[in-house]
Amino acid sequence: xxxxxxxxxxxxxxxxxxxxxxxxxxxxxxxxxxxxxxxxxxxxxxxxxxxxxxxxxxxxxxxxxxxxxxxxxxxxxxxxxxxxxxxxxxxxxxxxxxxxxxxxxxxxxxxxxxxxxxxxxxxxxxxxxxxxxxxxxxxxxxxxxxxxxxxxxxxxxxxxxxxxxxxxxxxxxxxxxxxxxxxxxxxxxxxxxxxxxxxxxxxxxxxx
Numbered sequence: 001x002x003x004x005x006x007x008x009x010x011x012x013x014x015x016x017x018x019x020x021x022x023x024x025x026x027x028x029x030x031x032x033x034x035x036x037x038x039x040x041x042x043x044x045x046x047x048x049x050x051x052x053x054x055x056x057x058x059x060x061x062x063x064x065x066x067x068x069x070x071x072x073x074x075x076x077x078x079x080x081x082x083x084x085x086x087x088x089x090x091x092x093x094x095x096x097x098x099x100x101x102x103x104x105x106x107x108x109x110x111x112x113x114x115x116x117x118x119x120x121x122x123x124x125x126x127x128x129x130x131x132x133x134x135x136x137x138x139x140x141x142x143x144x145x146x147x148x149x150x151x152x153x154x155x156x157x158x159x160x161x162x163x164x165x166x167x168x169x170x171x172x173x174x175x176x177x178x179x180x181x182x183x184x185x186x187x188x189x190x191x192x193x194x195x196x197x198x199x200x201x202x203x204x205x206x207x208x
Contacts, residue, residue, distance in 0.1 A: 017070060017146050021134040022162050023062045025072070025148070027097070029126045030057040039078070045122035046078055054079040055090070056122065060132060060148050064164070072134065074147040096151030100130035100163075106153050131162050 003009075017023070032047025034054060041054070048054050056076040062068050077090035095117060099106050102116045119125065131152040139145045152159055 016136060016144055017062075017067050017072075017134045019134065019136045021067070022131055022152055022156075022158055023067055023134055024064050024129060024162060024164070025060040025132045026063050026127060026129045027125060028059040028061065029122060030059055032057055040121065041078065042121055043123050045126065052079075052081040053077070053086070056125070058148070063129060070146075072132075072146045072148055074149075093148075093150065094125065096153060097125070097128060097130045099153040100132075100151040100159075101128050103154055103163075105155050107155065131156075131159060 029045045030047075031044045032055075033044045034046040034048040035042050035044060036046070036054075045056060046054050047057050055078050058074045058076050060072040060074060062070045062072070076093055077086035080086040096106070098104070098117050098119070104113045104116050132148045133150045133152055135147050135149045136144055137147045152162070154160070
């Protein structure tokens with residue numbers, strides 16, 4: 001029996017980027033129109049869900065490589081009425097994104113690195129490019145979907161290769177008022193805690 005009679009050995013068309021793939025992505029925030037100036041949530045970027053959870057509705061587009069132009073949709077948690085865990089995971093993901101985009105080691109606590117981890121508002125994140133570690137979760141129907149739970153920083157050995165052109169590297173030896181410099185990244189290894197997609201079934205109760 002030929003290959004056009006028996007399809008048991010045909011590849012499954014899951015259309016998923018393999019778990020653990022490192023890819024350069026660009027974040028586009030899909031505006032939800034929810035603001036809370038006391039929290040720094042301005043510009044209409046945040047979305048408030050029916051349960052009271054607040055998040056950034058992220059559309060991540062792969063910019064280079066074999067998966068270029070593929071889009072990955074992930075929510076970045078800002079607030080959950082059930083506890084701080086989702087907020088902390090969202091903040092951790094944004095910290096990793098800033099470290100990755102601006103070429104900062106997660107271990108760098110210099111004044112310049114700390115300044116680079118600050119933003120004036122969510123508009124600073126809209127359009128940011130960084131290296132993401134692609135993961136696999138489930139959508140509302142229980143089907144597998146790609147999502148982004150962590151960013152890859154210069155501490156990772158593959159950072160420089162995936163990032164390509166060196167990003168703005170903040171020197172920990174710079175004095176006050178120093179500006180970012182273009183430097184090659186010095187890779188070692190590191191990881192960041194994951195963010196959680198509250199739209200996925202099986203999520204923790206505090207993210208529902």
